[in-house]
Amino acid sequence: MDPFHARLARIGLVAAAGYGFVLAGGYAVQAHGFLERLSDDVDLFTDIADPVAFSEAVEAVAAAYRADDLTVEVEKSAGVFARFAVADEQGHMAKVEFGCDWRARPPAVLEIGPVLHPDDAVANKVTTLFGRAAPRDYLDVNAALASGRYSGGLLLQLASEHDAGFDPRYFAQALRAVDRWPDREYEAYGLDGGQVEDMRRRLRAWAAEILDERLDER
CATH class of the missing domain: 1.20.58 (Methane Monooxygenase Hydroxylase; Chain G, domain 1)
Structure with missing residues (x-):
């Protein structure tokens, strides 16, 4: 996993821990050992379809990123979807997407945090x-x-x-x-x-x- 992406995932998962967010998308597949590949963004998804709680979680993650000296631009935020563009001190930039999706199984708890x-x-x-x-x-x-x-x-x-x-x-x-x-x-x-x-x-x-x-x- 890209080190900057890992940093974003860890901070985000801790900040949104009370809202059911887990690592999702391509990085969830990678976390379970299926493959290693380059990834375009970090996906953090919850199964709680509550726009108010969702907004609180997204705001908590944004605050946690900024507290870690990261720059956050909210590119989109509506309902139960949001997208950040996050940059570090060296100018590395990555997208973080937040969403809501149904799950059939409880998440796995891995070294990086909760994962689909x-x-x-x-x-x-x-x-x-x-x-x-x-x-x-x-x-x-x-x-x-x-x-x-x-x-x-x-x-x-x-x-x-x-x-x-x-x-x-x-x-x-x-x-x-x-x-x-x-x-x-x-x-x-x-x-x-x-x-x-x-x-x-x-x-x-x-x-x-x-x-x-x-x-x-x-």
């Missing part, structure tokens, strides 16, 4: 790929599948728990779209050409498996 349970972390990445399909989403989903800790079927089941509108057939199409991104988009996150090709093959094979199973069900 691995089931919720990978389920969120599957549903994110389903909706956004950015290069980093393919990397994270591939890491979960390649780890051997989750079968393709279990990943689909977990995603369906999180999103009632999740459709495996459309997800399979999103998996097949792994080829629309050139290698350089994946290599920017630290992969080499061989690793990119392995990922493409694995995700294409999973897509074919999903579609074959759906045909058999008809």
Whole structure:
């Protein structure tokens, strides 16, 4: 984990401890040992859908950052979403995003602080790929599948728990779209050409498996 990002996560998790916030997003996947990659921002999410409490938590984190000699610009704050741009004394800048999302499992308590349970972390990445399909989403989903800790079927089941509108057939199409991104988009996150090709093959094979199973069900 980027040291500055780790600093932001630790401070934020302590400041928002009373509001149910945990480390989420790509760093939650990394915290559980699925992969190591560059990440664009730090995601801190709660499952308490109370805009008043959410605003209090965000303000507490902003105050904690400033108390640690960090500069905070609130780029967006509305309802149960907020985004900060935070800079340190040397001018390093990072985004911190706050949000609210449903969880199926209690969070894990790791060295960095509370982190989404691995089931919720990978389920969120599957549903994110389903909706956004950015290069980093393919990397994270591939890491979960390649780890051997989750079968393709279990990943689909977990995603369906999180999103009632999740459709495996459309997800399979999103998996097949792994080829629309050139290698350089994946290599920017630290992969080499061989690793990119392995990922493409694995995700294409999973897509074919999903579609074959759906045909058999008809």
